[in-house]
Amino acid sequence: MKPKVVVYKKVDKKVLEFLQNTLDVTYFEDLDPQTYPIFREKLKTAEGILGAGLKVDKGLLDQAPHLKIVCNTSVGYDNLDLAAMTERKVMATNTPGVLNDTVADAIFGLLLSTARRIPELDHQVKIGQWGTIPDEEWYGVDVHHKVLGIVGMGGIGADIAKRAHYGFDMKILYHNRSHNKEAEQKYQATYCSLEELLQQSDFVCLMTPLTPETEKMFGKREFALMKKTAIFINGSRGKTVDEQALIQALQTGEILAAGLDVFVQEPVQKDNPLLNMNNVVTLPHIGSATNETRIKMAMLAAENLVAGLRGETPPNLLG
Numbered sequence: 001m002k003p004k005v006v007v008y009k010k011v012d013k014k015v016l017e018f019l020q021n022t023l024d025v026t027y028f029e030d031l032d033p034q035t036y037p038i039f040r041e042k043l044k045t046a047e048g049i050l051g052a053g054l055k056v057d058k059g060l061l062d063q064a065p066h067l068k069i070v071c072n073t074s075v076g077y078d079n080l081d082l083a084a085m086t087e088r089k090v091m092a093t094n095t096p097g098v099l100n101d102t103v104a105d106a107i108f109g110l111l112l113s114t115a116r117r118i119p120e121l122d123h124q125v126k127i128g129q130w131g132t133i134p135d136e137e138w139y140g141v142d143v144h145h146k147v148l149g150i151v152g153m154g155g156i157g158a159d160i161a162k163r164a165h166y167g168f169d170m171k172i173l174y175h176n177r178s179h180n181k182e183a184e185q186k187y188q189a190t191y192c193s194l195e196e197l198l199q200q201s202d203f204v205c206l207m208t209p210l211t212p213e214t215e216k217m218f219g220k221r222e223f224a225l226m227k228k229t230a231i232f233i234n235g236s237r238g239k240t241v242d243e244q245a246l247i248q249a250l251q252t253g254e255i256l257a258a259g260l261d262v263f264v265q266e267p268v269q270k271d272n273p274l275l276n277m278n279n280v281v282t283l284p285h286i287g288s289a290t291n292e293t294r295i296k297m298a299m300l301a302a303e304n305l306v307a308g309l310r311g312e313t314p315p316n317l318l319g
């Protein structure tokens with residue numbers, strides 16, 4: 001009998017077929033109030049789960065007594081309680097590497113859009129304001145030759161540094177748990193304390209994973225340390241930032257602008273003050289979302305799932 005698994009996020013047909021070759025797959029394109037009760041029922045017999053964002057904690061593990069492996073179709077795994085999973089010998093995997101370039105492209109897009117006010121100006125042109133507003137009011141700030149501070153210099157951070165170095169002649173500062181020799185050698189990135197980075201950077205790009213240590217890593221103090229002309233980019237998780245402090249820093253002019261792919265609550269609440277600010281550019285947590293990359297991520301997660309249930313060590317085993 002094939003092991004039973006649950007896929008709870010939409011995956012490409014090829015990925016689904018690959019899984020179905022060796023596994024008994026229950027497939028949900030997404031979980032919503034209608035599908036969730038069926039999903040919970042399926043958990044009772046599932047040996048594996050594949051998808052992104054589902055909170056896997058003690059409560060869920062209690063409902064899934066046969067579970068052996070949880071495969072995230074994401075590099076981040078803040079949705080997984082690894083300690084609880086290890087205790088029950090449930091494996092966890094993620095999808096590092098395959099999304100680095102795609103996320104770096106998106107983050108750079110966000111950075112350029114915020115600095116040059118692209119979404120705001122696009123809107124002005126489309127509502128017929130071209131010619132009615134003095135040009136200077138539409139000016140942005142330069143990106144090239146500026147100082148980019150990257151907080152969290154993993155694979156994605158390094159690919160952002162690569163673009164900044166080769167494409168925009170930027171000076172790169174970074175702060176990370178450990179030194180990234182490759183980024184230092186290839187992109188002339190300089191390691192520094194968080195304080196120094198905040199004080200010296202024109203653009204501060206937050207890319208760190210969400211962990212108990214990085215939760216609300218950016219608050220009142222961090223925004224106060226930044227230049228008044230600084231632009232803040234968040235491509236990590238919403239909860240790495242104290243959102244109220246960010247709102248205040250933007251409202252009081254403590255920083256110039258922000259480009260945000262992530263929010264404390266997702267989808268973002270309609271009444272979030274960040275949505276009413278012209279100096280904030282938003283994206284719906286879409287850094288890795290291109291067709292090509294999402295297929296690669298889902299396939300990698302699927303390979304992890306198949307390997308894990310075959311009794312092999314999954315290629316991206318966490319913990």
Ligand code: 8YV
Nearest residue numbers: 052053073074075076077288
């Ligand atoms: C999405 C990400 O969260 O990989 C991550 O950690 O943040 C993104 O790729 C993920 O794919 C779920 O949509």
